[in-house]
Amino acid sequence: xxxxxxxxxxxxxxxxxxxxxxxxxxxxxxxxxxxxxxxxxxxxxxxxxxxxxxxxxxxxxxxxxxxxxxxxxxxxxxxxxxxxxxxxxxxxxxxxxxxxxxxxxxxxxxxxxxxxxxxxxxxxxxxxxxxxxxxxxxxxxxxxxxxxxxxxxxxxxxxxxxxxxxxxxxxxxxxxxxxxxxxxxxxxxxxxxxxxxxxxxxxxxxxxxxxxxxxxxxxxxxxxxxxxxxxxxxxxxxxxxxxxxxxxxxxxxxxx
Numbered sequence: 413x414x415x416x417x418x419x420x421x422x423x424x425x426x427x428x429x430x431x432x433x434x435x436x437x438x439x440x441x442x443x444x445x446x447x448x449x450x451x452x453x454x455x456x457x458x459x460x461x462x463x464x465x466x467x468x469x470x471x472x473x474x475x476x477x478x479x480x481x482x483x484x485x486x487x488x489x490x491x492x493x494x495x496x497x498x499x500x501x502x503x504x505x506x507x508x509x510x511x512x513x514x515x516x517x518x519x520x521x522x523x524x525x526x527x528x529x530x531x532x533x534x535x536x537x538x539x540x541x542x543x544x545x546x547x548x549x550x551x552x553x554x555x556x557x558x559x560x561x562x563x564x565x566x567x568x569x570x571x572x573x574x575x576x577x578x579x580x581x582x583x584x585x586x587x588x589x590x591x592x593x594x595x596x597x598x599x600x601x602x603x604x605x606x607x608x609x610x611x612x613x614x615x616x617x618x619x620x621x622x623x624x625x626x627x628x629x630x631x632x633x634x635x636x637x638x639x640x641x642x643x644x645x646x647x648x649x650x651x652x653x654x655x656x657x658x659x660x661x662x663x664x665x666x667x668x
Contacts, residue, residue, distance in 0.1 A: 439522075440471075441499060443492060443545055447479070485514050493556035496548030510544065510562060511552040518552040527571060534573030534655040538648045539634040541566070541576035541625065550574075558586040563594040566623075567601030573658050575624040575651040578632025598623060608644060612654055622658055624651055 442449070454466035461467060484494035486506040494507045500521035505513050513519055527533045537546040542563045544556040551565035559581035566574060585591040595605055604619035606612040608627030616622065626632060626646055636645045 441496075441545060443495075446482075491556070492544035493548060496545040499545075500548045508555045508557075510547050510554075510556055510558075511550075512554060516554055521549045523549040523571065524569065527569070532573075532659045533571040534575070534659050535571060536574070536648070536651045536655050537576040539576060540578055540580050540632055541574050541623070542579050542581075543576070546574075546576065555586070560585045560591055560594065564597065566594075567598050567603060571621075573622050573624075573655050575622075575646075575655060577634045577646075578625040578630075580632060609646065609650060609654075610644075616654070616658060619658075624654060 450469065450472065451466070454468055454472065457467035457469075458465045480498075482490055482495065483504075484490040484498070484507050485504040487494070490498075491507045493510050494505050497503065497505050497509055497511055497519065500511070500523065501519040502522075503513055503519050505519075509516070511519055511521065523533050523535065535541075535546050535549055537543060539546075540559075541547075542551075542559045547553075547556070547562045547565075550569035550571060551562045553561050553565065556562075559579065560583070563579050563582065579594060582595065583591055583593045599605060601621075603621045603623050604615050605623045605625070606615050606619075607625055611627070612622070612624050624646075626635070627644060630636075630645065635648060636642070641647070
């Protein structure tokens with residue numbers, strides 16, 4: 413399973429914590445991350461301060477915590493698509509499924525529910541926008557490798573903001589046939605495509621819906637690791653900040 417960090421920003425109509433209704437909800441997914449990785453990080457942070465024990469990460473101090481089983485409906489070891497679908501919909505499915513149950517029937521993700529409730533929705537990821545984990549929140553395809561078909565589902569979902577490295581197969585279908593570029597299709601659905609932060613800054617004010625990806629000439633599969641990052645490369649922190657700014661434009665009814 414390829415490690416990645418993904419972020420889904422969404423808000424539920426009636427999310428209640430301490431008798432208060434949430435206006436903004438952030439759903440962070442560390443792909444492949446479990447208790448061991450979290451505990452190891454906290455132990456490392458404590459060691460950096462010259463002591464034994466842990467230095468808690470912010471999210472481990474939250475008032476509510478839980479755990480979940482990680483097997484899929486068909487395998488003891490899940491993959492990103494089945495895991496992403498389970499995280500997005502609450503339903504276990506077969507490995508390779510994107511937003512479908514075991515009978516290949518479409519499932520409604522929490523992001524779809526938020527959008528149906530009138531909230532603004534954004535999906536941001538450190539890998540390609542059509543990768544399995546982010547795709548599970550907006551697409552419905554029988555196989556995670558159907559990158560072109562997954563990208564075609566993006567405008568159908570109608571979410572307000574998408575961001576990531578790019579698209580892996582922007583003009584090649586699952587059967588390896590040449591196909592119309594997804595970019596004009598996405599733009600025809602009312603989206604503005606921005607390649608890099610400068611284009612985003614130039615286009616965001618007039619855009620009603622946005623797709624933010626790496627600038628031209630950069631590999632679309634994932635955002636560069638910190639050690640390999642060059643000036644102008646997108647970071648997950650940057651696209652998260654832009655997502656929040658974009659989703660708060662205009663009438664602010666909350667976002668997801």
